[in-house]
Amino acid sequence: MATPSSPMRSVDRAFDVLSVLEDARHPLRLSEIARRSELHVATAQRILNVLLDRGYAVREEPGYVAGPASVATAHAFLVNNRLSQVALPVLQELAATTGMTSTLYVRVGLSRVLIARVEGLNPLRYQLPIGEKLPLHLGAGKSLAAWLPEEELDAYVDSVAPFTRISGERVSAEDLRGELQRVKDDGHAVSLSERVLDVTAISAAVRRGDEVLGALSVAGPSGDLPTADHPRVITEVRRAAGAIAARCP
Known part of the structure; x- marks a missing residue:
């Protein structure tokens, strides 16, 4: 998980949230994402908003799951x-x-x-x-x-x-x-x-x-x-x- 002293902590935190979504087997509520990524709820929400905009997360009741952009990233890895x-x-x-x-x-x-x-x-x-x-x-x-x-x-x-x-x-x-x-x-x-x-x-x-x-x-x-x-x-x-x-x- 990201540490407060890390100069790249914003990027680290975004990947922490993305990793939580990758490992999930069902939609996760915001509070659970924040707990698993060891972030404040407000910080987790800001990161999720960016991931939603970029397609790396989607809303799925009752929470959030990884988005289709993750599939495109995986495809790019496999073909290269x-x-x-x-x-x-x-x-x-x-x-x-x-x-x-x-x-x-x-x-x-x-x-x-x-x-x-x-x-x-x-x-x-x-x-x-x-x-x-x-x-x-x-x-x-x-x-x-x-x-x-x-x-x-x-x-x-x-x-x-x-x-x-x-x-x-x-x-x-x-x-x-x-x-x-x-x-x-x-x-x-x-x-x-x-x-x-x-x-x-x-x-x-x-x-x-x-x-x-x-x-x-x-x-x-x-x-x-x-x-x-x-x-x-x-x-x-x-x-x-x-x-x-x-x-x-």
């Missing part, structure tokens, strides 16, 4: 982003080879955002839309979280743990740190019923040198991805992640 462009044929091949839905995520702050997806022969019972924001400590997010700088990783782990996965498994901060270290050491993550019940995901970071460009994942019903198939799929996912990294300038 080299990573998503070079990844698409690799995702198509990976989906065909594994039969699973293949996806590509990038890290935005302490979340991951879906920027590309190709459905497999064994489709999931749900569809994640492009632009969906998801946590780093579940599923493919672990392939991004594992490479966070140490201080940032420690702060993030302490902020989310302990937590309970959808399977009912309770995860402590110590458990999560150990798991993320194994993900980093192994070069991949296997996730079983972590965010969605009876769904297995296998992911790997897309890395160019020390830079983490994103995370590549395949996911499908756990019954279609038995443990015996994990080594083969892990190999395919890591190969695909390397191919994407090699194609990026």
Whole structure:
């Protein structure tokens, strides 16, 4: 959130409000937007008025939601982003080879955002839309979280743990740190019923040198991805992640 000493505090505050709208799953009242963005109600209202004028927010009873200008901004990113462009044929091949839905995520702050997806022969019972924001400590997010700088990783782990996965498994901060270290050491993550019940995901970071460009994942019903198939799929996912990294300038 913006700090009073920031010379760009007006811009920071506007992005704070926009981020609140991005994360909302239903219309938010002005008071709730102000609370979540840690702003005075009058300040939040002034920012919302600008966002309304620019199309980045719209009124939707009983409050406000993100506006259509956000879609145009996302489209501009997708058509100009080299990573998503070079990844698409690799995702198509990976989906065909594994039969699973293949996806590509990038890290935005302490979340991951879906920027590309190709459905497999064994489709999931749900569809994640492009632009969906998801946590780093579940599923493919672990392939991004594992490479966070140490201080940032420690702060993030302490902020989310302990937590309970959808399977009912309770995860402590110590458990999560150990798991993320194994993900980093192994070069991949296997996730079983972590965010969605009876769904297995296998992911790997897309890395160019020390830079983490994103995370590549395949996911499908756990019954279609038995443990015996994990080594083969892990190999395919890591190969695909390397191919994407090699194609990026």
